[in-house]
Amino acid sequence: MTDRRTLLKAFAAGPLLLAGCATRYSTTPPGVLNVGQISNSVAFLPLFVAEHQGYFEAEGVRLADRPRLGTGAKVAAALKGGSIDLGAGVITDAFNLAKIDDGTRIVTSLVTEYYVDVVVPLSFPEPGTLEEKIAALVGKRIGITGPGSGTEALVSHLFSSTGRDAAVDATLVNLGGAATAAIGALTADRVDALAFFQPIAQQVEAAGAGRTYISPVRGDVPSLRGALHGVVFSTQKLLDRKPAELAAFNRAITRAFDDIHGDPAQARDLLGRYLEDTDPATLDALVPILAREIPRSPQVERGPYDTARAFHLGSGLVKKAPTYEEVLVGGPQP
Numbered sequence: 330m331t332d333r334r335t336l337l338k339a340f341a342a343g344p345l346l347l348a349g350c351a352t353r354y355s356t357t358p359p360g361v362l363n364v365g366q367i368s369n370s371v372a373f374l375p376l377f378v379a380e381h382q383g384y385f386e387a388e389g390v391r392l393a394d395r396p397r398l399g400t401g402a403k404v405a406a407a408l409k410g411g412s413i414d415l416g417a418g419v420i421t422d423a424f425n426l427a428k429i430d431d432g433t434r435i436v437t438s439l440v441t442e443y444y445v446d447v448v449v450p451l452s453f454p455e456p457g458t459l460e461e462k463i464a465a466l467v468g469k470r471i472g473i474t475g476p477g478s479g480t481e482a483l484v485s486h487l488f489s490s491t492g493r494d495a496a497v498d499a500t501l502v503n504l505g506g507a508a509t510a511a512i513g514a515l516t517a518d519r520v521d522a523l524a525f526f527q528p529i530a531q532q533v534e535a536a537g538a539g540r541t542y543i544s545p546v547r548g549d550v551p552s553l554r555g556a557l558h559g560v561v562f563s564t565q566k567l568l569d570r571k572p573a574e575l576a577a578f579n580r581a582i583t584r585a586f587d588d589i590h591g592d593p594a595q596a597r598d599l600l601g602r603y604l605e606d607t608d609p610a611t612l613d614a615l616v617p618i619l620a621r622e623i624p625r626s627p628q629v630e631r632g633p634y635d636t637a638r639a640f641h642l643g644s645g646l647v648k649k650a651p652t653y654e655e656v657l658v659g660g661p662q663p
Contacts, residue, residue: 356411356412357393360390361390361392362390362391362392362575362578363414364561365404365415365417366397366404366418367399367401367418368506368508368526369397370506371444371619372417372439372559374585374589374600374623375623376395377602378599378603379582379585380392381599382584382588384581384584384585387581390581399505399506400478401416401418402476402477405425408562408564411567414574415567415575416562419482419560420435420556420557420558420641421478422478422562423656424647427649427650428647433565434562434656434657435561436563436578438559438624438633439560439627440558440622440624441556441624441633442545442622443483443556444622445479445480445524445545445558446524446527446546447462447466447471447487447541448529448533449540450516450538451540453522453539453540462542463487463490463491466484466488468498470499470521471484471520471521471522472504472523473523473525474503474505476503481524482646485646486550486640487543489644489645502514504520511529512529512538522542527546528604531610531615532608534610534614535614536608546621552640554636556637556640557633557634561627583626589620589623590620596619597612600619634653638650
């Protein structure tokens with residue numbers, strides 16, 4: 330198992346390591362930003378809202394390509410290669426990029442709760458305590474998006490908190506970022522559980538195919554409460570080329586936050602447009618969660634950042650992570 334996982338991580342990191350030889354400058358013209366994101370998870374709803382409502386254009390910046398790249402490693406590789414100007418991912422991705430580029434900068438806070446849930450079929454036992462729930466996952470097949478991801482990070486943290494190693498004591502199954510593939514794997518019994526970004530848990534519950542088993546956003550994991558998780562990040566070389574565009578980007582995101590925290594009916598409508606063909610029950614479940622996890626401002630605050638940094642270092646997910654000051658130097662403010 331360990332040898333297999335080592336190979337999988339090496340393959341996943343390959344594009345990032347190759348791209349890490351040099352950071353290319355932005356390939357977009359003035360006034361334009363390319364923003365790559367992992368998937369259409371809830372964390373990236375503010376980008377959709379700002380785009381749908383015309384806030385980017387109103388603030389003086391145009392978004393060109395916004396590819397869904399599937400994993401944080403691919404987002405980081407695209408940043409290093411200069412094909413995107415900003416990467417929308419999780420803070421784990423920024424920490425991984427910082428290993429090979431000390432110019433990594435986090436420029437926008439998108440979510441200040443750890444928005445990955447562990448989801449299980451209805452037939453799965455329901456122990457009482459968190460420790461008992463983690464013990465019940467030992468030996469199980471757990472679906473994640475991929476190696477080095479925020480989904481793997483949660484599983485690793487849960488197992489290590491009880492003295493176990495997820496790489497040895499479970500089988501982590503890489504499913505990519507597509508919701509249909511993840512839910513299909515659970516319902517077809519190809520995995521025993523999922524550790525996946527919202528809205529997977531809500532979609533599974535709405536379909537009657539399973540339930541949320543462990544949810545940091547719900548407060549189930551005390552060490553992760555209030556942790557910065559969804560972020561937009563870049564490199565200093567790219568930031569130096571487009572300071573005005575980045576400031577406009579954050580102003581647009583601020584307006585999107587206002588909409589999400591405003592009228593619940595409008596927030597639900599925008600969420601439904603973002604998550605097309607999503608069951609109404611899923612949307613109803615998500616709207617109150619958004620109010621808890623999406624901040625009022627894109628400003629990266631010290632408290633949520635330090636909580637996330639301590640989690641990554643304490644659980645061994647990363648051996649080194651930049652300090653708050655290091656990761657914000659040169660970063661644009663809203």
